[in-house]
Amino acid sequence: MTDRDSEAARIARARLPEGLRPETLAVRTALAPSQHGENSEALFLTSAYVQPDAETSARRFAQMEDFTYSRTGNPTVRSFEARLAAMEGAGAAVATSTGMSAILLLAMGLLKAGDHLVCSRSVFGSTVNLFAKEFGKFGVETSFVSQTALAEWRAALRPTTRLLFAETPTNPLTDVCDIRALADLAHGAGALLTVDNTFCSPALQRPLALGADVVVHAGTKYLDGQGRVMAGALCASDKLVREVFSPVVRTAGMTLSPFNAWVVLKGLETLSLRMKAQSEATLTVARWLEAHPAVARVYYPGLASHPQHALAMAQQSGLGGAVLSFDARGDTPEAARAAAFRVIDSTRVLSIATNLGDTKSIITHPATTSHGRLTEAQRQATGIGQGLIRLAVGLEHVDDITDDLQRGLGAL
Ligand SMILES: *Cc1c(COP(=O)(O)O)cnc(C)c1O
Numbered sequence: 001m002t003d004r005d006s007e008a009a010r011i012a013r014a015r016l017p018e019g020l021r022p023e024t025l026a027v028r029t030a031l032a033p034s035q036h037g038e039n040s041e042a043l044f045l046t047s048a049y050v051q052p053d054a055e056t057s058a059r060r061f062a063q064m065e066d067f068t069y070s071r072t073g074n075p076t077v078r079s080f081e082a083r084l085a086a087m088e089g090a091g092a093a094v095a096t097s098t099g100m101s102a103i104l105l106l107a108m109g110l111l112k113a114g115d116h117l118v119c120s121r122s123v124f125g126s127t128v129n130l131f132a133k134e135f136g137k138f139g140v141e142t143s144f145v146s147q148t149a150l151a152e153w154r155a156a157l158r159p160t161t162r163l164l165f166a167e168t169p170t171n172p173l174t175d176v177c178d179i180r181a182l183a184d185l186a187h188g189a190g191a192l193l194t195v196d197n198t199f200c201s202p203a204l205q206r207p208l209a210l211g212a213d214v215v216v217h218a219g220t221k222y223l224d225g226q227g228r229v230m231a232g233a234l235c236a237s238d239k240l241v242r243e244v245f246s247p248v249v250r251t252a253g254m255t256l257s258p259f260n261a262w263v264v265l266k267g268l269e270t271l272s273l274r275m276k277a278q279s280e281a282t283l284t285v286a287r288w289l290e291a292h293p294a295v296a297r298v299y300y301p302g303l304a305s306h307p308q309h310a311l312a313m314a315q316q317s318g319l320g321g322a323v324l325s326f327d328a329r330g331d332t333p334e335a336a337r338a339a340a341f342r343v344i345d346s347t348r349v350l351s352i353a354t355n356l357g358d359t360k361s362i363i364t365h366p367a368t369t370s371h372g373r374l375t376e377a378q379r380q381a382t383g384i385g386q387g388l389i390r391l392a393v394g395l396e397h398v399d400d401i402t403d404d405l406q407r408g409l410g411a412l
Contacts, residue, residue: 021204025086027269030079038329043262044075051234064250070258072250083268084223084233087202088215091238093259095231098197099218100126101254102232106163106194106214108252109244113139116160120177122170122382124146124218125370129164132229147175148308153182155191164407167196168205169312171356172366172390173383174299176308181317183211198222198357199323203275204316208235212239219256221357222322224267225274229260274359274395278322281401284392288402289326294339294412296387300324322394323356325366328412329388333376336387339412340365345388346408351402356392361401364390 016028030041049067051057061064066072077095085093096102107130111117119131123146131142141160145152147170164186168177179195186193194214195207201222207215217223219231232246233256249255256264279302286300298305301312302320312320328343330336344352344364350363356368364370371384379385393401 022087026083026271029083029086030265031075031082033380041076041079041262042264043258043259046070046074048389061200064293071253071255074255074258074261076258076265077256078126080256080265080268081233083265084202084217085235087268088197088235089206089208090200090215090235091237092241093233094249095219095256096254097231097232097256097260098215098230098254099124099196099220099232100130101219101233102216103127103196105245105252105254106216106234107135107140107246109240109248110163110192111135111140114160115140115162116158117163117165118153118156118161118191119140119144119165120147120167120170122173122175123165123167124171125373127165127167127196143265145306147177150178150181150185153185156169157185157191160187161191163191164193165196166193167198168315169199169301169321169323171323172197172299172364172388174301174306174321174323174325176301176306176312176315179205179207179210179212183213187211188214199321200272200316201275202319203272204279204319205232210315213237214240217265218357219260219267221269221355222275223357224264225271225357225359227355227358227360229263231256231260231264268352274318275322277395278393278402281320281323281395281398282322282391283320284398285391285393285401285405286320286324289324289405292409294329294409296324296327296329298324312314323390323392325388325390327385328389328409330387333386336385337367340387340389342411343405346411347404348407349396349404350391358392359395361394362392362395364392366390 014317047070057158060068081093081095119142130143143156145156166177183193196211196216198218198221217233281303286298286303289295290298300320328339330339349363351361354364366384366388367386
């Protein structure tokens with residue numbers, strides 16, 4: 001019996017009826033409670049597990065069966081993995097310490113020297129650096145292509161291509177790519193498709209059902225949902241998790257702490273409610289911004305004006321997610337930047353920070369923060385101008401958010 005088989009037997013889900021909806025799985029899926037019968041899942045803060053005798057200990061270490069040491073398995077972490085896998089419709093999940101360590105695990109598990117990767121140019125900045133710089137060092141080559149031009153992805157394929165990596169919608173301009181089309185392209189080339197599903201979460205988008213092979217999460221964002229802890233995960237088939245990813249975590253140790261796993265586990269229970277409420281509020285703010293004379297352009301997949309609106313609605317359960325960006329008007333880059341700073345500095349409710357997925361709405365100037373290390377030419381190529389403002393909408397009353405934006409926009 002493997003580690004995971006024995007745990008599967010303990011997963012309370014085994015006692016649940018078949019066919020439960022995702023919202024129910026988000027609340028109910030976990031390992032079975034302890035002998036105390038706690039209704040809220042317990043937090044197991046322990047690094048080691050006492051073994052009944054030396055013989056059992058030897059067997060458990062040899063077969064990775066049951067719990068031995070928390071780098072290789074912890075009940076709270078396993079409950080989080082089981083719940084997230086159920087919500088993504090995945091065979092299994094493996095938790096990691098951050099979103100970036102999930103992507104590190106992906107690359108360590110699937111790639112070796114001489115392999116080639118095709119990646120959208122618009123993915124999270126650290127993801128670009130991890131592939132291009134860190135894995136470039138080890139002889140893995142990455143081709144960066146347009147998020148939305150399928151022909152560029154196809155043209156980049158080589159006999160050594162092992163992986164296609166996409167993130168949708170992108171940050172901060174919310175470009176949407178067609179997951180099913182990329183999955184077909186990957187499989188035709190004998191490669192796997194990974195989708196970073198951080199922005200939509202399984203409450204809106206389930207990439208595996210659209211043909212993707214691996215889903216990446218920065219649990220730091222919506223899975224936690226209240227801006228408290230760092231966390232990450234990969235979701236995939238049971239075989240990929242058991243044979244490829246779990247052994248790497250055991251060896252390399254990008255393990256999620258039990259405390260952070262517990263926080264994110266509880267976060268999953270309210271994910272669907274939060275994503276719906278935050279998406280609805282974001283659409284209201286996007287429409288309000290689109291009608292504002294001081295705003296040049298709004299980027300939000302929920303708007304009919306978004307270039308991939310129809311695709312986004314089909315792929316994301318009819319919702320746009322909770323991140324939008326907009327351009328403050330300005331005739332020159334300097335004027336646009338001054339306008340953007342004026343808007344940001346006039347807010348009194350929104351947090352000036354660089355994060356998203358929190359209950360507190362966050363306002364960001366990408367050109368001088370998340371994308372500040374790009375050259376002006378690179379920034380122009382990606383469309384991230386000096387007037388661009390990103391807003392990650394939280395759970396305040398939507399009128400208080402638009403009132404706050406009006407304090408700055410009204411003064412321009
Ligand atoms: C934040 C983020 C990451 C990285 O997650 P960390 O937990 O900060 O390491 C990866 N992808 C996306 C889309 C993100 O927003």
